[in-house]
Amino acid sequence: MIHFFKQDVSHIALPEKFTYPFHYTPHPLCVLATGEVKEYIAGKKEWQEELATGKMFGVLVVQMPQSTDTGYLAAFSGNLAGKNIHSFFVPPVYDLLQPQGFFKIEEEQISAINQRIDELENSASYLKAKERQKVETAKAQATLNQAKAGLKAAKEARELRRQSSLALSEEEQAGLIRESQYQKAEYKRLEKEWKRQVEELEAEVTRFESEIERMKMERKERSAALQERLFEQFRMLNAKGEVKDLCTIFEETVHKLPPGGAGECALPKLLQYAYFHQLKPLAMAEFWWGDSPKNEVRHHGYYYPSCKGKCEPILQHMLQGLEVDDNPLLDNLHKDTKLEIVFEDEWLLVVNKPAGMLSVPGKADEVDSVYHHLKKLYPNATGPMIVHRLDMATSGLLLVAKTKEVHQHLQEQFEKRSIRKRYVALLDGSLSDIEKTGRISLPLCLNPLDRPRQMVSEEYGKEAITDYQIISVSNGHTRIAFFPLTGRTHQLRMHAAHPKGLGCPIAGDELYGKKAGRLYLHAEYIEFRHPIYGDIICIQKEAEF
Incomplete structure (x- = not known):
């Protein structure tokens, strides 16, 4: 994966310290390396449509072990053309796209759960049950409202009879009471029957929704477990030969958990490969290729510092053992x-x-x-x-x-x-x-x-x-x-x-x-x-x- 410069670079002084990745001016060797990488990228016609949407690339100038010879490594952030591995670039720290790897297998299982959730949420039986519940609940409410209005009207009629008559006989008084009691009892029976019907429909809908919720919980738990297992595979080296996985690295941050895509940016890939092959990192640079993202600002061909959220905790570990430029700020x-x-x-x-x-x-x-x-x-x-x-x-x-x-x-x-x-x-x-x-x-x-x-x-x-x-x-x-x-x-x-x-x-x-x-x-x-x-x-x- 080491590329040697196409032109003589013996006249260019090597940097005294490694680049401070969050605020830097690219070293002349990084500028030359970037030019060669851009030339390579431009020649890959099959990538151009994807790259037009934008991607970050990086270069790392390195010195050979037990030698003064220098060259450079190249990397891209994330994946490219549906793969993590391409011959010109260093491999990922962990290839989560390998077909027989645990990540792809578990990801397929989680995708299958997603599909089952989608099928159940859009099934005719579930949608019909929800519609019946909605219609019958509205019908029950309308019927009971009408019955309540009838009770009220009957009560008002009885009151008028009491007020309009000089004296009601005991039998008439008792009849009015029996009428009131009967109408209230009838309303209670009606209310109970509608409640029973609505609860049956609600139970049917709940059976669907409980299963959907169960699958969503399973998806959430399996996704979290998969992420944790994945981050444990990213065992990041530093110049001292020390190793920490991403979970350990991010335990020391405010959020405790690694963000999605952590460890897949260009510079961590480059440093990991260099350390693994006993190459001495001398300088780095990262540049953008393609259109700007929708919400952020990136310009084609411009250099950019490493990101803080995903990379800063990782690089604080990976740069230990290197002499790094001071933060100019x-x-x-x-x-x-x-x-x-x-x-x-x-x-x-x-x-x-x-x-x-x-x-x-x-x-x-x-x-x-x-x-x-x-x-x-x-x-x-x-x-x-x-x-x-x-x-x-x-x-x-x-x-x-x-x-x-x-x-x-x-x-x-x-x-x-x-x-x-x-x-x-x-x-x-x-x-x-x-x-x-x-x-x-x-x-x-x-x-x-x-x-x-x-x-x-x-x-x-x-x-x-x-x-x-x-x-x-x-x-x-x-x-x-x-x-x-x-x-x-x-x-x-x-x-x-x-x-x-x-x-x-x-x-x-x-x-x-x-x-x-x-x-x-x-x-x-x-x-x-x-x-x-x-x-x-x-x-x-x-x-x-």
């Missing part, structure tokens, strides 16, 4: 950066946040943020100070309150959408064939399997609305102004990159597009009402790009 790049204050008075200020600085402290509290800097500058300020946030990669105007009361007042303006903001961005492509102005409305939510990425979801997403205006198009880029009406995480980045938005990522957006020197997104204008004076304050700071 934890570099304290702005420790000595002096914040530019664009506007200030006794009550508030507006700062120009540099790209790469957090707005507020993150998980790694030692990484400086705007909040850290401001607490040093204004030790007597009260309240949270930061009124709204910008992504770490975004630069621009950030509104800050010096008191808790001013903070609350400004937040109310954000909630009422009375604060106006304008961003400027450089898109990685030419948008010359769309309207110069428009509105994007795509509901957004967190992708739970790939934090911090967001996804479009009509079911779970929150309303996200952005107006835009194209400023200019030149040299393969589009300069654009964004006017967000809501403030969702990664809203502008998603609305730019998603196929249902502009379909053109912001330049330098490594989450939804291509990595560059920076994310070319800047908050250049903010307009708000001063909480104390009531004046409209307009602040502008043009982008440096």
Whole structure:
């Protein structure tokens, strides 16, 4: 499975440490390997229709055991053309598609249960019994309602007789009582008979539904047992030679259980093969081939970091024993950066946040943020100070309150959408064939399997609305102004990159597009009402790009 480069690579320096898979720039050797894999994929005509729907591929540059020779391994996520094994790519950690394997055999049994459930739910006998129950229940209710109305009318008639007669004889009084008792007894007999008939029909329906429920429970239990047995087959190696199965690995996570498809992504396959064959992993890269998924953002040929939900727990184990690059997001790049204050008075200020600085402290509290800097500058300020946030990669105007009361007042303006903001961005492509102005409305939510990425979801997403205006198009880029009406995480980045938005990522957006020197997104204008004076304050700071 080892491929040696088609061209001489002796002049390319090997990486000093292995790639940090969740935030990286592909090593030159990975770029060359990716080019060769793409060439191979493009030549497989029989795969093109399937690949057009999109698939993640990966490369792993490796060094031969007891040698300085280098080559690379290739892998795909999931399966391809109905198989897990293809000659050019490393095999899966466990081939769940092998015909005689327990997974396929049990999967067929579960499929048979599904078929029986479907047959029973749609059987003529069950549907007829449900319809009879529905019809007879309605008929019973109508009959009893009519009988109740008759009882009421008879009672009212007896009352009229009592009131209209000066004196009823004892015999007449007794007759009215007997009449009332008889009618009530008749109603009880009628009610009992209808109840018996309806219960018989309900029992018949219940027999069907109990069997359906029993089969569904059996399906659920067998599926869970199959998943657990399957995950136990994924015995993941690391560079120390240690082995853990997926169940053990995910026991240490919040959800405890491995998600579906865990262990089948490209990088775990690549590392497993390398360790098993005593190959030294040097660098990795993963890239997308084909159209973007419906809800996520992927662009053909672009590099992407490994996913967090499925891969992060696995890779935390598999990378042990390797020297791995540090997470660049934890570099304290702005420790000595002096914040530019664009506007200030006794009550508030507006700062120009540099790209790469957090707005507020993150998980790694030692990484400086705007909040850290401001607490040093204004030790007597009260309240949270930061009124709204910008992504770490975004630069621009950030509104800050010096008191808790001013903070609350400004937040109310954000909630009422009375604060106006304008961003400027450089898109990685030419948008010359769309309207110069428009509105994007795509509901957004967190992708739970790939934090911090967001996804479009009509079911779970929150309303996200952005107006835009194209400023200019030149040299393969589009300069654009964004006017967000809501403030969702990664809203502008998603609305730019998603196929249902502009379909053109912001330049330098490594989450939804291509990595560059920076994310070319800047908050250049903010307009708000001063909480104390009531004046409209307009602040502008043009982008440096």
